[in-house]
Amino acid sequence: MFCWAFRLSLLAAILLAGIAVWSAWSVDSTSRVAESARLGGTEPAPVAEGLAIDHPDRDLGEMTAGEEHVVEFVVTNRSATMHRILGATGQCGWTCCFKPIDDRPDTISPGETYTLRCSLLIFKPGPFDSPLTLYVDQSGARELSLMIHGVGTSSDKGSGHVSEKGASTISKP
Secondary structure (H helix, E strand, O other): OHHHHHHHHHHHHHHHHHHHHHHHHHHHHHHHHHHHHHOOOOOOOOEEOOEEEOOOEEEEEEEEOOOEEEEEEEEEEOOOOOEEEEEEEOEEOOOEEEEEOOOOOEEEOOOOEEEEEEEEEEOOOEEEEEEEEEEEEOOOEEEEEEEEEEEEEOOHHHOOOOOOOOOOEEEOO
16 A cells, blocks of 8 residues: 555656656746847847857838848857858748849958848739758858748838838848
């Protein structure tokens, strides 16, 4: 009889410990999401060997379809050594074409920034999503991913419209 009571109390203790661990993880995860939202981003900027991209995942809001737009990303070297950008690849899909404008590689000195200019051409009205990959060199090639989202509109209302986050710099070339 005592054997069953011991087993039940042991099971209850394990269950309570599991609930405590899950509760602590859930509160920590919620606070990280809240802090990220407070800082104006959906997630922390990816870091590859000291290079970081400000706001790598952007909601551009409404943009005019049929026009070419310029979207700029700021790349910062947060390390004490120079880093080289090897290049970037964009993508053309059913709704838009998103690709880098500058094809030449650049070296970023410690503490400096580089503005990566990209061209966005929206083919038709409607939602769009498009990735871009930035390749950097530090003990081998590394990839940094960028993503844009938005809605193509047929009116002039979308031209130059930026989401409330102010995460993008948009201008006509």
